[in-house]
Amino acid sequence: EDQVTQSPEALRLQEGESSSLNCSYTVSGLRGLFWYRQDPGKGPEFLFTLYSAGEEKEKERLKATLTKKESFLHITAPKPEDSATYLCAVHKYGGSQGNLIFGKGTKLSVKP
Amino acid sequence: DAGVTQSPTHLIKTRGQQVTLRCSPKSGHDTVSWYQQALGQGPQFIFQYYEEEERQRGNFPDRFSGHQFPNYSSELNVNALLLGDSALYLCASSRGGTGYQSNYGYTFGSGTRLTVV
Structure with a gap:
């Protein structure tokens, strides 16, 4: 089964402290990878689409x-203000998981 | 340009009841997908409607059903509600059915928060 795994589950940073969030995937028929930002109680907001290895x-x-x-x-x-999940x-064609298969997200908290 | 509109924003229902959620897609979009997002989880695909037909379905029971209207708006119906159906229900619109590919992703609404008591 196709899978998307995000790590860490939660990340606390001080303002100005740079870091990285990871998304690993095992998907057949990958068409693209999306990043979304989600604020509490809101729908996901589109950030980026990536299509091929090496793309930034x-x-x-x-x-x-x-x-x-x-x-x-x-x-x-x-x-x-970057605090969010x-x-x-991953975007693929068809399958019982639909076109978009999500990870569980990384909850980012940035303290002033 | 209006984005995806969902109604109602919040809803409280009793176990065993039925509920209908509504979605109007973004202008220019003709495909609607529904997702269920439990607290602390990523959205899970329920089903997708295109040209007024269900095109794909996720691993959800038949209690979950839907409809798409000629103006591309959509409804999600859930029968015989269970406590476990409590979640944020998200509608996402796109273009071109299952063949959709875009640099701008799927556009999501703000969701309907369903609480089953």
């Missing part, structure tokens, strides 16, 4: 990278 995308303090087996979300000099999802 950046947005403000966030940078996403992709290899053949995992993706990293690097957070540089985070601010308290970050979800990784």
Whole structure:
């Protein structure tokens, strides 16, 4: 069965302390990998799509990278407003798990 | 440009009751997928509707059913509610059915928080 595993489950950082979130996957028929941000009680908000190994995308303090087996979300000099749960999802065609298969997320807390 | 709209935002139901949740997709989108997100978990795929038909289904019992209307809006129905059905129900819209691929991902609504007591 296709799987998406995110680590760590929770991450506490001080403001300005850079770190990385990991998303490892085993998926057949991968079409792409998405990163989403989710605030409490809200729906996921799209951040990035990555399609091929070696690809990188950046947005403000966030940078996403992709290899053949995992993706990293690097957070540089985070601010308290970056606190949220970050979800990784792999996109594939068909299957009983649907087109988007999500990990459980990493809950990021950034303290001032 | 309106995004995905879900209603209601919160709902409390009693075990055994039935519930209907509604979703209006983003303008230009014709495909609606429903997800269940339990507390502390990632969203789990329920089913997807395209051209008014269920195109894919996840591992959810028949108590979960849906419908898509000609204007692309969708409903999720859950019968015989169980305590374990308490979750955030998310609607995601996209284009082109199961063949969808985009640089902008699927657009999610803010969800309906269902509590079963």
